[in-house]
Amino acid sequence: MRSRHLVRRQITGALHQSVVFVLCVILSIVTLVSLSGFSGSVHASFLRDARALHAADIIIQAHAPFSLPLLKAVNRLERLGSIESARVYRFYSVVRTAKGDASLLADLKVAEPGYPFYGRVELASGRSFPEVLTRGGVVVEQALLDRLHLRIGDRLRVGSAMLTVRDVVTVEPDRPVNFFALGPRVFVAASDLASLDLIGKGSRVDYDILARVRDRKDLDRVAGELRSAALKDRERVETYQTADSGVKRFFDNFLFFLNLIGIFTLLLAGVGIQSSLTAFLKDQERTIAVMKALGAKSRFIIGHYFTVVLVLGLGGTFLGIGASFLLQRALPGLFRGLLPANLELTISSGAMAEGLMLGLFVVALFTFLPLDRLKEVKPRSIFGKEEQGSTQRRPAWLTGAAGAIFFVAMVLWRVREVKTGLYFVFGVGMLIVVAFLCAEGVLRIVRRLPAKNLVLRQAMRGLFRPRNATRSIIVTLTASLAVIFSITLVEQNLDETFVRSYPPDSPNLFFIDIQPGQKDAFARELGIETTYFPVVRSTILEVNGEPIDAEQERRKRGDNLAREFNLTWRGHLLEDERIVSGKALFLDDWPGVQVSVLDTVLSMRNMKVGDTITFRIQGIPLAARISSIRTRTRTSLQPFFYFVFPEQALKDAPQTFFTAVRVDRDRIAPLQNRIVARFPNVTVIDVTETVAVFARVMDRLSSIVRFFTFFSVVAGVLIIISSVFATRYARIQEAVFFTILGARGRFVLAVFSLEGLMLGLISGVIALVLAQSVGWIVCKYSLDVAYKPSSAASVLMVLSTMLLVVVVSLGASIPILRQKPAAFLREQAEE
Secondary structure (H helix, E strand, C coil): HHHHHHHHHHHHHCHHHHHHHHHHHHHHHHHHHHCCCCCCCHHHHHHHHHHHCCCCCEEEEECCCCHHHHHHHHHHHHCCCCEEEECCCCCCCCEECCCCCCCEEEEEEEEECCCCCCCCECCCCCCCCHHHHHCCCCEEHHHHHHHHHHCCCEEECCCCCCEEEEEEEEEECCCCCCCCCCCCCEEEHHHHHHHHHCCCCCCCCCEEEEECCCCCCHHHHHHHHHCCCCCCCEEEEEEECCCCCCCHHHHHHHHHHHHHHHHHHHHHHHHHHHHHHHHHHCCCHHHHHHHHHHCCCCHHHHHHHHHHHHHHHHHHHHHHHHHHHHHHHHHHCCCCCCCCCCCCCCHHHHHHHHHHHHHHHHHHHHHHHHHHHHHHCCCCHHHHCCCCCCHHHHHHHHHHHHHHHHHHHHHHHHHHHHHHHHHHHHHHHHHHHHHHHHHHHHHHHHCCCCCCCCHHHHHHHHHCCCCCCHHHHHHHHHHHHHHHHHHHHHHHHHHHHHHHCCCCCCCCEEEEEHHHHHHHHHHHHHHCCCCEEEEEEEEEECCCCCCCCHHHHHCCCCCCCCCCCEEECCCCCCCCEEEEECCCCCCCEEEEEEEEEEEEHHHHCCCCCCCEEEEEECEEEEEEEEEEEEEEECCCCCCCCEEEHHHHHEEEEEEEEEEEECHHHHHHHHHHHHHHHHHCCCCCEEEHHHHHHHHHHHHHHHHHHHHHHHHHHHHHHHHHHHHHHCCCCHHHHHHHHHHHCCHHHHHHHHHHHHHHHHHHHHHHHHHHHHHHHHHHHHHHHCCCCCCCCHHHHHHHHHHHHHHHHHHHHHHHHHHHHCCHHHHHHHHHHCC
């Protein structure tokens, strides 16, 4: 009973330090547990609504018309009554008003009766979708009506057909995320497909067959039969259980990155736990000395304070779990537009258990060293605030090693990809090491700087006050702010390059799906001299005789060899290309088919000149030997191809042409209207509209990343506060001595403010230097765009950091500034 009373009294006696400790524990688990619970809810929603998300039991997909064996298998299963099926065609095309005075790129979906088998296409009128979508009519998104100034009942020209707008779609089951769409949705009945006259040889169309299995027990058997009839690597047959929706892939990839930020925050919060406990135990130093003078052993004292830590740790852990569920409730709003609207959040017992174990382990790990140092407190500390001697190195090294192992284990557990996890560990390790070395170098310079001004001199001395966590504060703030600054700078450069100042020499109108027989007439109608690129669609079967494992390739987070590629033919390099390997684009003395490969492909699979790649073009294999490897010499939005062939290799293959031109903004709409009126099958992409979509997506994603990175900044703030508490005695002593020597209160305030200002300046400048370096690397080597340092944003970020640190340090120092000199001197005299 007395022990509980003592624990409670010690916690309430150092209430500020206890609160900071608890907040650090909460911070260490809140992001990871909330992300874990949120992820579980989303995945459960995907699993629960999988049929609705895919609108069918079986989904068959291809980028070309389905093969005859597969169609025969589908028809046979329908005759047997095993399945019902509906075909769906998805492609982009420009639609026009009836008068032809306005046009817009739209995302067309041509659906046969029966679609969707699961879920509902909800219409604004509340009517049934199958009743509305019949011959001669279309169902559109509201955005199309708004942008073309149309109403229900108006006529809309789609390809060569004139159709009536009958309703507005509000919910589409198998399209829960549409922020990457280049245009609003337009539903067309399959009975109108032929009249559209939009699909020709080589057209960019996604072909789907959706099937409902009458007896769900036969699902795997039926899918197996269809899979055996499909062309391998060209036609994919999936069930609703195995199909990977685009929204799920996006969420998994984005959550992967957020988890890394959460682990980074946990590491910084652990430093805060250690710092705040050090401040707490510093306040208890006299009590500990008295206990030792009365005969208490170090083991007893460590056990007692371990109980105190356990109480605070459990409190922080349970509060952290509660806070994580509150945060989880707010995440759907943060992710609005990126996830299905009908997402149902559930409280996961697994997430609660994970939070409890994580919280207790983090507390145990990061409190070991401060508790172990209690052995160094001597009984003579009763008579004065003397500093402890040098600490033992062995416990510190053991704690550091355990922390590193724990960090690596957390990364590998969360990301579940060893290679990616190790890269992240190395990156974070380098970030912290560089931040520490920069902080150490700057602090050494500051220590040696002469300062004639008294306020500046005292503030500089304050940075090196005993037990001041100056290095920890700078490293923590630098690391977390460097991430936020990097994101901001990269976003600024993307916005500057693609949105605010679109490159003046780059094309802004792309014309695709030009049929070979239309090329000459199209060129005359366009009236602009430009280059026409032949496009042949293909997949890769083998590299050096080794078959491509499509499933394994698709699991890669970056680009992969399992997707469909656009091939072209020409006999020369483009203006922005040069050869990095090989003697020429193609070699006259080599027999057989040759191909030139862009160096970007080497990031997907290691290749070299002389290797062989086997392509599949319209079901026919074509083996080609790599004759050269090209690279792009400058940043531009000019068209480029991964694979270039000699003309004789591809000129007879099914192909279309595309070209890109630069047109003044006020001429885009008339030109688009004229082209589409003459060539309805040609798709016109206005890149300025695409860039606007890209900008909106980037802004939303950046906001989410900043939100989670903000928790890392909070960790730095808590370390600042705990540092102020840890140096409370020294700060009070300084303030009292200044007052006795005649200094006014504003002098003390100025010293403490300037100390915080220097901390913020050092942290902000180092973070900015690191962020500028990272931003330059990302823009130059990953995004291939010109980099600008964004001076105004850089200055604003550093000033914000300085203001943050000053406000926090002064807020934590208010009780110290209010200390009366007489009360402090009386306390010292009594000791």
